Amino acid sequence: AQKITQTQPGMFVQEKEAVTLDCTYDTSDPSYGLFWYKQPSSGEMIFLIYQGSYDQQNATEGRYSLNFQKARKSANLVISASQLGDSAMYFCVLSGGEKLTFGTGTRLTIIP
Amino acid sequence: DTGVSQDPRHKITKRGQNVTFRCDPISEHNRLYWYRQTLGQGPEFLTYFQNEAQLEKSRLLSDRFSAERPKGSFSTLEIQRTEQGDSAMYLCASSPRLAGPTDTQYFGPGTRLTVL
Numbered sequence: 001a002q003k004i005t006q007t008q009p010g011m012f013v014q015e016k017e018a019v020t021l022d023c024t025y026d027t028s029d030p031s032y033g034l035f036w037y038k039q040p041s042s043g044e045m046i047f048l049i050y051q052g053s054y055d056q057q058n059a060t061e062g063r064y065s066l067n068f069q070k071a072r073k074s075a076n077l078v079i080s081a082s083q084l085g086d087s088a089m090y091f092c093v094l095s096g097g098e099k100l101t102f103g104t105g106t107r108l109t110i111i112p
Numbered sequence: 113d114t115g116v117s118q119d120p121r122h123k124i125t126k127r128g129q130n131v132t133f134r135c136d137p138i139s140e141h142n143r144l145y146w147y148r149q150t151l152g153q154g155p156e157f158l159t160y161f162q163n164e165a166q167l168e169k170s171r172l173l174s175d176r177f178s179a180e181r182p183k184g185s186f187s188t189l190e191i192q193r194t195e196q197g198d199s200a201m202y203l204c205a206s207s208p209r210l211a212g213p214t215d216t217q218y219f220g221p222g223t224r225l226t227v228l
Contacts, residue, residue, distance in 0.1 A: 050216055101157075
């Protein structure tokens, strides 16, 4: 069975500061993918970043980077220089096959 | 390239009525997924299609739920005899067929269902 754990239900961060959203996972699949999605209040799920289980380097996409520690089974999202538009729900997601397994999410609020 | 679209965006219905939602995936994406998201939770997988073939269904998908993708393009999700517990956001996603569990799924805006 696959499981994603996000232990931070909510976070408040000052604008322009960096923020780390925690994620741990559990899977028995030898090959898997880890994703982060952002869900603003409008409801649409927006893909941010992807990390493959065999990738040697941590993934980066603009202001987003994924701190992947395979031995610890963690895949934390780091957002540098946060902006007001970053306020949203963030989901850590595990893919071991055809379907995605979502965590419970972290609600991030950026304070001006 | 347009994204995934869903229609309607909102649906309010009375308990016992049937409802149908439509999803149009990104063109040339041959995989299409349905998820359900209840308030305060992450989305949960319901079913997925490879072209017109429905390849997997979750146990969450009771007999009152049926999904189709008749021509391998758009898909419909029908809920018969709706119950208040069906109130949720129904999300559709699509992905291209690549190798391994690494396909990125791109989501539509969702259909928010309220059953009174």
